[in-house]
Amino acid sequence: MVRCIVIPRDGNGTPRIQELDGIRDFQKVTGGWLEPIDLPALAVTIWVNEASERDRSRFNSRATALWWFYSTRMHRQRFILGDVVLTGDDNGEVGAEVPDDIIQGMLTPHEFVIQVSLEGDELWRNTPVCFDNIFDAIQWCMLVASTVRPGPGFRITSTV
Incomplete structure (x- = not known):
């Protein structure tokens, strides 16, 4: 089990801590195949549904703003769509827990x-x-x- 933060798409609830047990649970939350978006400045990874643009999922302003604000890239990228899972920086592997300071900063x-x-x-x-x-x-x-x-x-x- 991995302690994560689920950031729902707009209009679908507030961010919350959730225990997920492996890739299938991550896919259930995001609604499909996983694509990682790393945020080295926060030592976290945002897991999104890689087909969310094609499937025209709803906009996730919180995850998009988090990515844009803390991204190491100098130019703006695409928007993040759909529900996402935030984990600790796990070097491309699903499984690192969100650091306590990130949970405190985002949810307290x-x-x-x-x-x-x-x-x-x-x-x-x-x-x-x-x-x-x-x-x-x-x-x-x-x-x-x-x-x-x-x-x-x-x-x-x-x-x-």
Whole structure:
């Protein structure tokens, strides 16, 4: 059994911890064959249904924002569709548990504060913008960053 975070597609519930027992359980959650999307910055892997685009699955804004915000790639990729499973970084093998700090950061209620750093400035300043979950905070950062050019840097801190 592997402790994972299931991030449902939009309109299908809230993220939750779930124990999964192997590839079949992962496929049952995602609805098909598995494709890994690694996020080395968080030491996690997002498991998606590789046929979700072809099958026109529903948009998963939380998983997409998580991938875009913490991706090591400099340009935006496709959208993530359907329900996904988040595990620890497992080097392409299904089976690593989600680290405790990731579970705490994503699922434990606390206030997330957006910090900003202007271009060329290394000083981070708190903004009055706060959220009660990491997914809304990430989506706000992505929205503002995509509309302001050249853009300030954003990071998210939490007050426990």
